[in-house]
Amino acid sequence: xxxxxxxxxxxxxxxAYRACDLSRDFIKQxxxxxxxxxxxxxxxITPLTxxxxxxxVVHTDMFDEETPGEVLHIALAKWTDIVLIAPxxxxxxxxxxxxxxxxxxxxxxxxxxxxxxxxxxxxxNVEMWNNPIVQxxxxxxxxxxxxxxxEPAEGLLACGDVGKGKIADNEVIVEAVRKLVT
Ligand SMILES: Cc1cc2nc3c(=O)[nH]c(=O)nc-3n(C[C@H](O)[C@H](O)[C@H](O)COP(=O)(O)O)c2cc1C
Numbered sequence: 001x002x003x004x005x006x007x008x009x010x011x012x013x014x015x016a017y018r019a020c021d022l023s024r025d026f027i028k029q030x031x032x033x034x035x036x037x038x039x040x041x042x043x044x045i046t047p048l049t050x051x052x053x054x055x056x057v058v059h060t061d062m063f064d065e066e067t068p069g070e071v072l073h074i075a076l077a078k079w080t081d082i083v084l085i086a087p088x089x090x091x092x093x094x095x096x097x098x099x100x101x102x103x104x105x106x107x108x109x110x111x112x113x114x115x116x117x118x119x120x121x122x123x124x125n126v127e128m129w130n131n132p133i134v135q136x137x138x139x140x141x142x143x144x145x146x147x148x149x150x151e152p153a154e155g156l157l158a159c160g161d162v163g164k165g166k167i168a169d170n171e172v173i174v175e176a177v178r179k180l181v182t
Contacts, residue, residue, distance in 0.1 A: 008035045008084050009084065009105045010086070011041050015086075015123035015167040019086060025171075029174065033054040037058060037059075037105075038092070038103055059104055076108050077108045085120045088123065093141070096118075115146075117181075121150040123166065124152075125161055126162070126165045129165040150176045
């Protein structure tokens with residue numbers, strides 16, 4: 001993954017803490033990481049943590065200005081070789097499936113070139129995962145060429161329920177992304 005640009009989107013679930021280790025794992029493989037967090041992700045971990053780990057500014061607001069005269073969501077969409085959303089909430093999957101672009105992360109996804117892949121590593125409660133609306137959104141996105149899903153695992157979930165919905169292991173996520181960018 002040497003020289004590849006990875007934009008890590010972090011959304012609001014307990015598994016947001018996993019984005020910290022994950023970003024380091026990609027950097028160890030030679031990738032350059034930038035992170036974008038939803039407002040709800042910031043309730044679980046802080047942008048500062050990701051800034052230190054990635055060595056880059058972490059944006060949370062569409063109207064942040066990094067370079068005067070540059071439109072942030074377009075610049076980030078052009079910069080990246082892939083968008084990895086980890087963890088991906090039911091909410092972000094639904095918004096992207098509906099073409100909603102109401103925050104920085106969803107707007108970047110809408111602004112990507114059709115050649116730039118998007119990978120989701122979903123993490124959610126088992127009932128959310130089994131919800132037919134969530135499954136319909138996933139099926140719809142999978143049917144389009146550029147959206148890829150890294151299946152969650154089964155086990156004891158953070159909420160105490162048991163079932164499918166645990167974010168995939170880091171090695172599984174890194175390998176899936178490697179296949180998409182190399
Ligand atoms: C403690 C807590 C844990 C949550 N964990 C998850 C989760 O793992 N997966 C999920 O899809 N939503 C989870 N949610 C709900 C999301 O935070 C909520 O749907 C939110 O709107 C997601 O916003 P975002 O997708 O913009 O980050 C959780 C909420 C709370 C309060």
